[in-house]
Amino acid sequence: MGYERQADFGTPEVKSDITVTVNIDGRAVSVPAGTTVMRAAALSGGSIPKLCASDNLKQFGSCRLCLVEIDGMRGTPASCTTPVAEGMQVHTQTPGLQKLRKGVMELYISDHPLDCLTCSANNDCELQDQAAAVGLRDVRYGYAGENHLGEQADTSNPYFDFDPSKCIACSRCVRACDEVQGTFALTIEGRGFASKVSAGAASDSFLSSECVSCGACVQACPTATLQEKAVKEIGKPERAVVTTCAYCGVGCTFRAEMRGEQLVRMVPWKDGKANRGHSCVKGRFAWGYAQHQERVLSPMIRERIDQPWREVSWDEALAYTASELKRIATKYGRNALGGITSSRCTNEETFLVQKLVRAGFGNNNVDTCARVCHSPTGYGLKTTFGTSAGTQDFDSVEDSDVMLVIGANPTDGHPVFASRMKRRLRKGAKLIVIDPRRTDLVRSPHLEADFHLPLRPGTNVAVLSAMAHVIVTEGLVDEAFVRERCDWDEFSHWAEFVSQERNSPEFLEPVTGVPAADLRGAARLFATGGNGAIYYGLGVTEHSQGSSTVMAIANLAMATGNIGRRGVGVNPLRGQNNVQGACDMGSFPHELSGYRHVSDAGARALFEAEWGVAIDPEPGLRIPNMLDAATDGEFKAIYIQGEDILQSDPDTKHVSAGLAAMECVIVHDLFLNETAHYAHVFLPGSTFLEKNGTFTNAERRIQPVRKVMEPLNGPKGNGLEDWQVTQELARAMGLDWNYTHPREIMDEIARLTPSFAGVSFARLDAEGSLQWPVTNAAPNGSPIMHIDGFVRGKGKFVVTDYVPTDERTGPRFPLLLTTGRILSQYNVGAQTRRTANSVWHSEDLLEVHPQDAENRGLKSGDRARLASRAGETTLRVTVTDRVAPGVVYTTFHHPATQANVVTTDFSDWATNCPEYKVTAVQITPSNGPSEWQEGYEALAQRARRIETQEAAE
Template sequence: VTVIGKPERAVVTTCAYCGVGCAFRAEMKGEQLVRMVPWKDGKANHGHSCVKGRFAWGYANHKDRITKPMVREKITDPWREVSWDEAIGFAADKIKTIKAEHGARALGGITSSRCTNEETFLVQKLIRAGFGSNNTDTCARVCHSPTGFGLSTTFGTSAGTQNFDSAEKTDVFLLIGANPTDAHPVFGSRMKKRLREGGKIIVVDPRRIDLVKSPHIEAAHHLPLQPGTNVAVLTSIAHVIVTEGLAAEDFIRERCDWDEYQDWARFVSQEKNSPEFLEAVTRVPAETVREAARLFATGGNGAIYYGLGVTEHSQGSSTVMAIANLAMATGNIGREGVGVNPLRGQNNVQGACDMGSFPHELPGYRHISQPDVRELFENDWGVKLDPEPGLRIPNMLDAAVDGSFKAIYIQGEDILQSDPDTKHVSAGLAAMDCVIVHDLFLNETAHYAHVFLPGSTFLEKNGTFTNAERRVQAVRKVMEPANGYEDWEVTQLLANAIGCEWSYTHPGQILDEIARLTPGFAGLNWDRVDANEQLQWPVNDKAPQGSPIMHVDGFVRGKGKFVVTEYVPTDEKTGPRFPLLLTTGRILSQYNVGAQTRRTGNNVWHEEDILEMHPTDAENRMVSTGDFVKLASRSGETTLRVLVTDRVAPGVVYTTFHHPNTQANVVTTDNSDWATNCPEYKVTAVQVTPSNGP
């Protein structure tokens, strides 16, 4: 970081990395950003930050930024730099031609969880009202779509129930499939603080993460389960709670559907769901499960936090519902210190979901098939909407290979690197007649693009992000966009070029439209955002100051719904050819595919993806720390270095997915969640063999 003299002014804005949503003062000298300082009045971070938010913003000025639009007829042609007019006209002609020849459903798009609420709202509006199809999806498809399904089904809405401050009142954390000290560091530190003050934690994770044991911290219980067995572990915990009479029956009778509870209680009480019976599946000692269950049910305020280790499984949605069942069964909903909290990965994945990015839902999680909801939007937008849900990302790619899906607009998402089964993604993209990539860098997906529209960073735009605790915070322009436009303006240019008549001049007007059409946002406007009120939705007549805790007097759906979640083993099996199970995660200093963190001008960020392997497995393969190995699965293979460590159990290997050279998703499977198609990134049968290097 280069500090150039004393700052002259500061602009308060919000970090664009993880879902914690830390507020920062961007300190300026003239038009130059000097440093990012965590803002003490930020309600999500209270003056704290991690290294990414504080130091990893140099990508905004990186030489790899593309600032001029580019087009080409064929993906084998060289790129041709053109004016904005020509690029937008080129893209619009293709969209209009394809629509005329193949119909609206041959068109679709992907919204970005890195962009603002206002930008995301406009992209789904472009697709629904401009293109004329519901083929809109978002990167939540590959991370938290099971949260959407699971929490909507059980509680009635897709959101974490608590504010972060609530953790200070938690007595027992149940942390499953999340590694907050690396992936959500400011909240991870907060958990550590509570643990140092006497809180307890149960960690359910195949890996011995920092919160299992680190200086001054030791988990009450670590359940090092076999990847793919979350539902079995949660069901066995529920078995203990119900059969030992520890369920909160008064809460359940008052707040939940009692008949459904009884069906569920009968199910979990079966012998086949006992910790002893399931030990062979989960590999967690039955007594550890029993002790953990007793602690969670009787230890005071119990709060469940989870991450992608829950959702990115073939039973991702079932696991989310199993978590909700457990919270209701123990009465841990609707007050401080308790609740169910998905730790959202990206800065605005909550917002992208709220804004109607999914193919079946309009903004505010209302199904596209509901005539009254459609009518509300149709009247406001002056169009007729397709009543049928559209295609999800994997289905768009399938349809492209089959020849019925022809064009896609992708804003701020590198699906070739981040989605599973890279071969299938590239086949789908290659089959399309028009791929429009709107991004900061010429990413991997752009290899298949016909139009490249330069994007703007969070430092170059106004708008809002919504963090993992539903907090809507201001994003403010710190510098002028290098490409000349904020992302919402580019979407508007494209919309108007295909015949829409949009005339937004500030994101506040888009926020007004969101508030007009979305009950949970009815009380929000730009003045309140600009005053840094940092409110948590719902914000409306019933909750004018927002809602730190949800489901206080009743669930959004009325009665809480217990759902029977039977454990179903994944199709991904180990065997003689692929004897190990690979699971994946993040490290503190990198972010997702690393497009930004790898471009910060600081060597700290240039780490490589490493494969963690247990000493026994390493010895069997005659590999040591630092050696290169080939990691192969039924889908593909890659090469990376190995780290021998007992953080992982025998039979399990672990890596990150931050580097394009490794492309960890070359090996992941095309298995996905039964309800949402969220890919099963967390379980891949692999073989590891020595290698001489890439």
């Protein structure tokens, strides 16, 4: 693809069952009723000049450039605000219109710098295009009058500049911030000639304002007023490739715009079905880590972890690794080996890592980072519905009447989808938020939750049981749905259980901390408010009852008939870009791809025939069990692709002890991450920009990842994509793998996995994306699941009794710590910390309620010691009433904080997903870093030493 602007039809698409035919400049065009003349003209192949219109914004009618003549209508109406009518005869190019448009354009240009040759728009400027479209030749008013030229540019945002001298006050940026992003950070200050775009209050800059740097305004700007710094520095892109973002589980489609091998910018692609042309600060701007100086580009090995690293060739690294794995298998047995697949890598790469473990190592000791995030989703939804995945596509939210958001903070964790939720909420949908913190969704401009239930961390199941109690005892169950779709006996058993007095909101109020009246109101609203959709995140899963909570959510959806159509459903908001895919690809120790248990002889036979090896019918070890086995001396080698378990997994001391007990730890990553302190082999990885493959997002949407530049981890043109590294390692171990492109791996996945049967790279290229299952019955994929019945047959109600966590507060540890993410940083921060995003969040802060802070003599900015039964760390405090008294909150983006030194090894009963969200702690004032932090810093410096090569004589 060359570089050209994506088509813009001027005004948004309208949906209608009625079709209207109009005639535009002699061309007949049929469009849905309600479509504007401007859009109809664009659809007919024409182009009406415009400046203030864009098809992702509501029509505004301010620039007066899109005037047209319509037979039988007086004057020259604006085509962007005039809807089509049957038989309408429209003229868009007449001498009269030409004159009017020229006049309008003259006024604009009389107050615009004429520096087109040196302007950073690099001719990629709508104003310039429109001046050409109207044939502007001169400006009769001259340029000497009062104007806005020479105003100070605002360069405070690290990624884009605001140059008001070039602004034409079209309001597109303001409207994009309002309508697309939903932040309302921008406004037009003043009136008439004094109109001026302003971020926040007059004293604010873009950086100090509420702007979240999503880039919607930059994309909307028709001039160079709001422009990426990179475009200013590098110049205009010359080619472009459509690909998929590698941050969160929303899976935004972007166009990577390139100049040679250099990435100039990432622009959200309007045809992306997950993001519909929107983006957030991470995907849009935070890709600089891909070229960061700390990226390791050469393979490295060392015999012992107290030695410095030694850079070696790929051949030497792979031969050494293979010989170590073989030595360990011979000495300790095949079960001493294992691997961890990455939710950051592609489906094809993940598939190969689990294939290496199953076919090469000869066991099922493979796990993935879903273990620490959404493994309870897999367990809970498979048990109740029959499929380990969410039930809807993102578009479904447009038909939701009530959203129930529990344990999720979408404006920070899944910002692009949050913008779509907010858009629907502003149109009148109701909102229930169940969260210990007052998240931004609870109250933000033009938005307020109908109910916020600020529960005590660890009481999700109690709250959901109480909601079910209200729904059942007040007769709000959708009995027809339950009778038709679910097992009635199981429902009756569940209904009897939740009806018990001990599950009433009043009885549970002292446990949950949620006022019974609010809880009753929320339950009634969810059951009676129309289409009810449940969205949840890690605040549901990362608990000792994570799986129970997922099943309680499924119970609630079934009891209210909210499954199997648009606008409803159970929607896990997945954390990582490809966590859904990693789970689909057989990354769990008990499952082959497509969620078939390893004890299923039929499924095993398929793989055995394809791979020519016997598959172990017994489940392998999960990550925490691998670490236990390592400290017991029975697990000795691990291949970790793209995951930093030392920083991301709970109880850091347990993880480091396990890693330290192994003889061969292989880290395959972009950077020397924290886990690499304990590694013997480092295999440099490739970024999502450097490889081909697919990611699967939270909607089960399989999307292409396309290579835009050569991998940097080898001589030009000889670098290796991550799937190639795994293949070379497999070959070094004697496996006969000969894939030449990831498409061949996907073909193998499709042959072996019924839900992927119809997936291929050719089909993905043709369709843009496909939502599994893609089968003969659903050749174009499945946006909504369980439409006519549940995948498992009858929906299963499961009694989920509230079992309090064993992590209890007491006199020594009286507060509850819960953890989460922030918008600008991402997970362990390996990527975002290496970008300018750190300007928004340079350290993890501890949120403390004013009452708790005052009792301890702490104020915002003070350093506090945070101690639990597992360990202690220090970090700075921010005092806020976002958290309830007795609750403290922090993020885990920075290794120096080591929040997981504090978290315990309690975990979900069904899946061992760690209980990150509940830790009993105490906080006290502190003067400096803890002993652990200081010791860790020294370890990190020692572990990262790389032997310097002596210069050749």
